[in-house]
Amino acid sequence: MVSVLTAQTMHSQRHRDPCGACVDCEVRKMAICAALQDDALHALEAIMSSRKLETGEMLVEEGAPKLKVFSLTSGLLRLFTLLPDGRRQISGFLYPGDYLGLADDGTYSQTAEAVVPSTLCCFSVNEMDELMDQHPALKDRLYVMTREALRQSRDNQLVLGRLAPVEKLASFLLVLSAQAKRVGHPDNPVHLSMNRTDIADYLGLTIETVSRCFTKLRTQGLIHLPDANTVSILSHRSLSAVAGTEFKS
Amino acid sequence: MVSVLTAQTMHSQRHRDPCGACVDCEVRKMAICAALQDDALHALEAIMSSRKLETGEMLVEEGAPKLKVFSLTSGLLRLFTLLPDGRRQISGFLYPGDYLGLADDGTYSQTAEAVVPSTLCCFSVNEMDELMDQHPALKDRLYVMTREALRQSRDNQLVLGRLAPVEKLASFLLVLSAQAKRVGHPDNPVHLSMNRTDIADYLGLTIETVSRCFTKLRTQGLIHLPDANTVSILSHRSLSAVAGTEFKS
DNA sequence: CGAATCTTTGAAGGAGATCAACTATAGTGG
DNA sequence: CCACTATAGTTGATCTCCTTCAAAGATTCG
Numbered sequence: 044m045v046s047v048l049t050a051q052t053m054h055s056q057r058h059r060d061p062c063g064a065c066v067d068c069e070v071r072k073m074a075i076c077a078a079l080q081d082d083a084l085h086a087l088e089a090i091m092s093s094r095k096l097e098t099g100e101m102l103v104e105e106g107a108p109k110l111k112v113f114s115l116t117s118g119l120l121r122l123f124t125l126l127p128d129g130r131r132q133i134s135g136f137l138y139p140g141d142y143l144g145l146a147d148d149g150t151y152s153q154t155a156e157a158v159v160p161s162t163l164c165c166f167s168v169n170e171m172d173e174l175m176d177q178h179p180a181l182k183d184r185l186y187v188m189t190r191e192a193l194r195q196s197r198d199n200q201l202v203l204g205r206l207a208p209v210e211k212l213a214s215f216l217l218v219l220s221a222q223a224k225r226v227g228h229p230d231n232p233v234h235l236s237m238n239r240t241d242i243a244d245y246l247g248l249t250i251e252t253v254s255r256c257f258t259k260l261r262t263q264g265l266i267h268l269p270d271a272n273t274v275s276i277l278s279h280r281s282l283s284a285v286a287g288t289e290f291k292s
Numbered sequence: 293m294v295s296v297l298t299a300q301t302m303h304s305q306r307h308r309d310p311c312g313a314c315v316d317c318e319v320r321k322m323a324i325c326a327a328l329q330d331d332a333l334h335a336l337e338a339i340m341s342s343r344k345l346e347t348g349e350m351l352v353e354e355g356a357p358k359l360k361v362f363s364l365t366s367g368l369l370r371l372f373t374l375l376p377d378g379r380r381q382i383s384g385f386l387y388p389g390d391y392l393g394l395a396d397d398g399t400y401s402q403t404a405e406a407v408v409p410s411t412l413c414c415f416s417v418n419e420m421d422e423l424m425d426q427h428p429a430l431k432d433r434l435y436v437m438t439r440e441a442l443r444q445s446r447d448n449q450l451v452l453g454r455l456a457p458v459e460k461l462a463s464f465l466l467v468l469s470a471q472a473k474r475v476g477h478p479d480n481p482v483h484l485s486m487n488r489t490d491i492a493d494y495l496g497l498t499i500e501t502v503s504r505c506f507t508k509l510r511t512q513g514l515i516h517l518p519d520a521n522t523v524s525i526l527s528h529r530s531l532s533a534v535a536g537t538e539f540k541s
Numbered sequence: 542c543g544a545a546t547c548t549t550t551g552a553a554g555g556a557g558a559t560c561a562a563c564t565a566t567a568g569t570g571g
Numbered sequence: 572c573c574a575c576t577a578t579a580g581t582t583g584a585t586c587t588c589c590t591t592c593a594a595a596g597a598t599t600c601g
Contacts (some may be wrong), residue, residue, distance in 0.1 A: 059357075082539065089361045118294070122448075123528070124450050126450075126454060126537060127536065127537075128536070130454045131454070132450040132454045134446040134449045135446075137301045138398075139430060145439065146439050146442040146443050146446065147439070147443075148436070149438055152443050152446065153446065155545095160436050165577095179428070182431075182435075184440070185435075186434075186435050188394070189396055189399070189435070189438050189439060189442060190395050190438060191397075192395070192442055192595090193356065193395040193400050193441055193442045193445060194436060195382075196442060196445040197373070197383040197395065197402065197445055197447065198373075198402065198454055199449055200381055200383045200445065200448055201373050201375075201381040201383070202497030203449055203452035203453045203496065204452045204493075204494075204495070205375060205379045205380070205496060207324060207588090208588090208589075236547095238547070238548090239547075239548065239549095240547090245455075246453070248451030248589085249589075249590060249591080250548080250591095251550085251589090251590075251591080252551085252589060252590075253548095254548060254549055254550080255549085255550085255589090257548095257549090258549075258550085270597095271547080271549090271598085272546060275388055287375055287376065287377070288375055288376075291366045320549080390601095452588065456556090457556090457557075486581090487579070488579075489579090497558095498557075498559080499556060499579090499580080499581095500580095500581085500582085501556095501557060502580095503580060503581055503582080504557090504581085504582080506570075506580095506581090507581075519566090520565090520566090520580060520581090
């Protein structure tokens with residue numbers, strides 16, 4: 044996807060030379076740039092730079108001044124908060140097309156790290172603010188994405204507060220599957236890019252409980268696990284029943 | 293506050309006659325109308341009607357088409373989602389100055405009910421949308437409030453996913469206290485408008501556990517309970533320590 | 542191949558849920 | 572005014588499920 048880049052192992056590559064034109068972008072129809080007219084898109088492209096992250100690399104840290112905002116083009120990020128004693132809550136994962144900085148005013152309210160090697164479009168907040176003044180459609184688009192993020196966060200509150208462990212995992216797998224489809228990946232053998240610790244910290248469980256829930260779903264014949272990071276959904280219907288909540292997919 | 297209204301026992305009163313001018317409004321500086329110029333404020337006032345709710349009354353229901361949006365002027369609302377089997381997750385409470393409809397596109401994503409008798413400013417979505425096109429400051433204000441709501445929802449995810457019951461309750465009481473101060477109410481003897489079931493469904497606990505946590509905090513000398521709905525915070529510092537998370541108040 | 546990391550599984554313990562009873566408070570009607 | 576009822580909150584006992592602690596596979600990477 045980023046043909047001009049040399050070695051993927053280089054740290055924090057950043058350059059003004061955009062990684063191919065926006066018109067060729069794989070997430071063109073989902074990201075912030077969706078539903079923008081050509082002039083707005085070109086203006087956006089003009090202030091854009093690109094960036095690569097490798098696994099585990101931190102992009103922004105909670106509390107730091109918000110100087111840049113990002114649009115994820117490939118890979119996966121986790122967004123989380125840490126408690127003083129080390130407990131971690133992942134509030135969500137960012138998929139290609141998602142935007143980083145929706146919730147933040149002035150400072151980042153959460154830390155973001157790459158779960159897998161990722162590529163992003165990178166914007167200066169000041170330039171983005173200017174652009175939003177010139178192109179209201181851009182601001183509207185961000186607002187729509189923020190509302191969507193809010194609904195998602197509230198859905199997560201339901202999952203965290205009222206679902207039993209197996210229900211949590213079942214609903215997580217269904218959301219992952221729907222998400223994969225949205226990005227154009229296969230939605231049935233779902234690939235888990237994140238490890239058990241990430242899943243546990245997202246669902247408010249321990250890794251042991253997550254593992255046991257996988258085993259339980261497998262034993263009940265609802266899923267198949269060719270390997271630890273691949274989940275084949277054998278009965279979408281039954282899995283939905285376990286999740287307890289019918290999700291709009 | 294609403295002098296022209298007759299009996300509070302009337303159901304769902306609604307009338308175009310605004311409940312006093314916006315300039316006299318108690319939440320003028322916090323609600324959607326904060327930071328609006330006079331012309332925008334008057335335009336907002338022109339399309340506003342008012343509404344009263346009594347305890348337990350439903351304002352909007354999850355899934356219903358979003359035709360109206362609201363600004364709470366007094367009272368308290370709960371926002372929640374129900375599971376098919378009756379489990380309930382309250383994602384948040386709306387206090388005076390808060391806006392209902394931030395997260396929703398087309399249909400309401402959650403149900404809203406009055407916890408205590410409440411009064412609201414009521415707007416047609418269509419008229420509000422028109423007004424936002426004419427007054428960008430209005431749209432910006434809503435966007436700011438949406439970002440704030442998103443941060444709050446993510447904070448709640450941390451509470452739900454990673455705090456122990458006592459920690460949950462302690463943090464809840466601190467947030468309530470800070471909220472009361474913000475609205476201009478006394479922040480130390482905190483008055484609990486909601487009952488134990490509401491608190492339980494907000495914190496992802498049972499009412500028995502909530503009650504036991506109250507007792508535990510009382511036994512440890514951190515709070516005093518003159519009656520079940522009044523909490524006197526004896527040691528703000530210790531309570532914060534129990535909450536485990538330093539909240540920006 | 543061997544070290545490190547990740548995942549799974551087992552055993553034990555504890556914390557919160559459940560079930561049940563009791564208390565307190567408010568509202569009702571005699 | 573006072574029983575009577577209904578509702579809300581507290582407390583106790585038990586049980587279940589999740590966590591914790593521990594160890595054994597499995598996979599990856601040098």
